[in-house]
Amino acid sequence: MSEAFSAFVSHLECSETGEQYPANQAYNVSNAGYPLLVRYNLNALRDALEPGTLSSGLPGFWRYSKLLPLGPLEQIVSLGEVCTPLIPLPIDAITSSEGPPCKVWIKDEGLLPTGSFKARGVSLAVNMAKQLGIQKMAIPTNGNAGAALAAYGAQAGLEILCYCPRDTPPINVEEMRRYGAEVHLHDGLIHECGAEVQARCDAEGWFNTSTLREPYRIEGKKTMGLELAEQFDWQLPDYIFYPTGGGTGLIGMWKAFKELKAMGWLSRDLPKMICVQAEGCAPLVRAFERGDRRADVWENAETVAAGIRVPKALGDFLVLDAVRESGGYALSVSDDAIRAAQHDIATKTGFLMCPEGAATAAALKRSLTEGLMEPGASTVLFNCATGLKYLDLAS
Numbered sequence: 001m002s003e004a005f006s007a008f009v010s011h012l013e014c015s016e017t018g019e020q021y022p023a024n025q026a027y028n029v030s031n032a033g034y035p036l037l038v039r040y041n042l043n044a045l046r047d048a049l050e051p052g053t054l055s056s057g058l059p060g061f062w063r064y065s066k067l068l069p070l071g072p073l074e075q076i077v078s079l080g081e082v083c084t085p086l087i088p089l090p091i092d093a094i095t096s097s098e099g100p101p102c103k104v105w106i107k108d109e110g111l112l113p114t115g116s117f118k119a120r121g122v123s124l125a126v127n128m129a130k131q132l133g134i135q136k137m138a139i140p141t142n143g144n145a146g147a148a149l150a151a152y153g154a155q156a157g158l159e160i161l162c163y164c165p166r167d168t169p170p171i172n173v174e175e176m177r178r179y180g181a182e183v184h185l186h187d188g189l190i191h192e193c194g195a196e197v198q199a200r201c202d203a204e205g206w207f208n209t210s211t212l213r214e215p216y217r218i219e220g221k222k223t224m225g226l227e228l229a230e231q232f233d234w235q236l237p238d239y240i241f242y243p244t245g246g247g248t249g250l251i252g253m254w255k256a257f258k259e260l261k262a263m264g265w266l267s268r269d270l271p272k273m274i275c276v277q278a279e280g281c282a283p284l285v286r287a288f289e290r291g292d293r294r295a296d297v298w299e300n301a302e303t304v305a306a307g308i309r310v311p312k313a314l315g316d317f318l319v320l321d322a323v324r325e326s327g328g329y330a331l332s333v334s335d336d337a338i339r340a341a342q343h344d345i346a347t348k349t350g351f352l353m354c355p356e357g358a359a360t361a362a363a364l365k366r367s368l369t370e371g372l373m374e375p376g377a378s379t380v381l382f383n384c385a386t387g388l389k390y391l392d393l394a395s
């Protein structure tokens, strides 16, 4: 096995057909065109580790390196990745309606390098690319993924190419430029930017780093699930509200939970996964409601929450499978509800959520009002980026 890989990786696997691939090569999607998932020798991990001995001693989320694909870590590309805090959120900051008490925490991903949780996935992708000898990476982005890729790529000495919809938050576009990436603003949404990226990859040999077209970003996002398990002392909360665009984080967390469960480390049921989207771009919610496993393209997508404006997701079936298997549901909220939740939480608690994070709070409010949740449930909301990136948005 190549030294680029962790001792516990067994192979990669097509998420739809199960076809297996050796673990020491660069990949995009499977031969059948679906995302590839990294598989581990979980029996060997179970025999080698106990929950208390999980940490590799490395800082931040690299403490989980034994459950990650990366091999030798001496020359890691790092910008100071941290484990992010859980901040208790008083329920009356969200809703004044009387109801059963519900314990809520915000997982604040805004503290990661480049101010968003895209750092988790992208740091893994860049480190793996470096070890596999890839020199130029390209990405379609609504902002934060491109900013993270440009930053990690700068440190790794890689060339980075980003295609963004023309109305991507200006601060994100400026971030990419400051890190020296080649940035193009495109008249189209992110899936159309993805087609531009693919054309440049085909013509010029860029490595396509699009969501789920690269197998390691999902492993980085998996650290959110590992962190939650450890923070909750291996008894996961009842509900996780996740603002879903391409879905990497939801799929990654679900993968983490199943791996931990297979290792016998979890002493409670797995959380119900709640897929939150904006009313102006809710392809996964529509598919969930129809009972479908694939989602059609959402036409004329529009929302203030740029990070979840993804009209077509390659991993739609993986999100929908995870939501259903967990006993969760999918829910959309209006931009007005997003702004109202952001305002209420900021003025009552001093915590400024990004619009996508505020969408999860709005979805929790709806869930409580409509009685969708069990009484007294423990709940985690994901704040995926620092609210400071979005101060130019109308409140």
Ligand SMILES: *Cc1c(COP(=O)(O)O)cnc(C)c1O
Residues within 6 Å of the ligand: 116, 118, 144, 145, 211, 243, 244, 245, 246, 247, 248, 249, 250, 307, 308, 354, 356, 357, 384, 385
């Ligand atoms: C990318 C992004 C999301 C969506 O994450 P996925 O895992 O791709 O679904 C949500 N919020 C913010 C701020 C983002 O940057």
